[in-house]
Amino acid sequence: MNGNFGTGSGPRKGLVIAVDGPAASGKGTIARALAKHFDLPHMDTGLLYRAVALNLWRWGGDPTIEFEALRACGDLRFDPDDEELRSEPVSRIASKVSSYASVRAALLQRQREFAAQDGGAVLDGRDIGTVIAPDADAKLFVTASPEVRAQRRVRELLERGMPSHYEDVLLDIRARDERDSSREIAPLRQAEDAELLDTSGLDIEQSIAEAIRLVERQLAEA
Secondary structure: OOOOOOOOOOOOOEEEEEEEOOOOOOHHHHHHHHHHHHOOOEEEOHHHHHHHHHHHHHHOOOOOOHHHHHHOOOOOOOOOOOHHHHOHHHHHHHHHHOOOHHHHHHHHHHHHHHHOOOEEEEEEEOOHHHHHOOOOOEEEEEEOOHHHHHHHHHHHHHHOOOOOOHHHHHHHHHHHHHHHHHOOOOOOOOOOOOEEEEOOOOOHHHHHHHHHHHHHHHHHHO
């Protein structure tokens, strides 16, 4: 991997790590830990789509209409600590609007510029290793069984004081997996050169340790 991105900003300098995976797999926690370990800036690209979804939700827009979803991409300023970004209604809308080509195109350059910045970066999402940063120095595909991911999501929501039911969350995760994997534009899939990390039987500390090991192995092999 040569570490150069064709974004028009010239070759970048620094380590770039791509972390992909389905919802509630632990990829965000792992990406933040990798960013801290390697002293790199981090972008949760899913927050961009959640911000679009939150705009749309607050406007009373229709997520089944692509034009309305695209309008919600304008003036995309948001507080990453806003609890509504991680609410179940916003999560469902984000999964729907992320399938629109126009929405993905509107957010594409912002993500690529972050990946191409001097000094490097860590990005997590659904298509980092395949679309946003295909020449990343290290790639991980983080996953876990739908049942484990549903349990984690329920626990996360309850800790935030949000009502949640396991069966409903499990159905939503399976539906989201299907949408993300079957969409025509940038579907969720493991990049050919990405290391697979299944966190189903691992706790947070074990998952982070294994992620660091896999990244360092890729860097050594490169």
